[in-house]
Amino acid sequence: MAIVIDRIDHFVITAGDLEATARFYARVLGMTIARYGEGRTALHFGRQKINLHQHGAEAQPNAAAAAPGAADLCFIADGPFADVLAHLAAERIETVHGPIEQQGALGPMDSIYFRDPDGNLVEVAVYRG
Numbered sequence: 001m002a003i004v005i006d007r008i009d010h011f012v013i014t015a016g017d018l019e020a021t022a023r024f025y026a027r028v029l030g031m032t033i034a035r036y037g038e039g040r041t042a043l044h045f046g047r048q049k050i051n052l053h054q055h056g057a058e059a060q061p062n063a064a065a066a067a068p069g070a071a072d073l074c075f076i077a078d079g080p081f082a083d084v085l086a087h088l089a090a091e092r093i094e095t096v097h098g099p100i101e102q103q104g105a106l107g108p109m110d111s112i113y114f115r116d117p118d119g120n121l122v123e124v125a126v127y128r129g
Contacts, residue, residue, distance in 0.1 A: 002053075013120060017021040017031070018054040020117045025050070027123050029075065029115040029124070045075075074104075081110040081126040088124075089114065096121070101123030101128075 015021035021043055025031045030042040031050070040059065043050040053059055058066050076082050085099065099111035104125060111125040 002060060010050055010051055011071075012051045012053055012062070012066075013062070013073075013074075013116075013118070014053045014055050014058060014066040014068055016055050016118050018052050021052055024117050026098055027128065028088070028093060031124075071120040073120060074121070074123040074125060076104070076109075077124050077126050079126070084124050085112060 008055070013021065018041055022043060023034045026033050029045065032043045034042045034043065034044055041052045043052065051059070053062060053066065055068050056068065063070075064087045081099070088095065093114050095112055095114050099110055099112050100109040102109055102123075102125060104127060106127060107129070109125040109127045110124050112120060113123050116122055
């Protein structure tokens with residue numbers, strides 16, 4: 001019998017400046033900053049979370065070559081894509097690609113790409129239809 005994966009629970013971003021990264025995701029994408037355990041920080045959104053690791057002081061175990069700027073992330077937003085674009089403009093977020101139509105896991109979507117404070121590529125998309 002095969003394993004069936006339902007969804008992402010969490011992933012990790014290694015940050016050059018953990019606090020700046022946490023504030024960026026809270027401000028730009030509306031995520032909630034949570035503190036837990038012994039100095040751990042996470043970002044919550046929907047039913048998922050992102051754990052943040054401070055570069056050079058990563059929680060163990062961690063990626064073999066953990067480094068700031070090594071992630072490509074895609075988040076699906078609710079609501080009209082025009083609202084996403086307006087919010088990013090209001091936050092003065094410099095886009096690096098798009099808007100463009102992409103093919104997501106569930107079909108066609110509109111996407112916009114920008115970078116977080118560590119240079120990670122962040123995609124925000126809205127499914128069409």
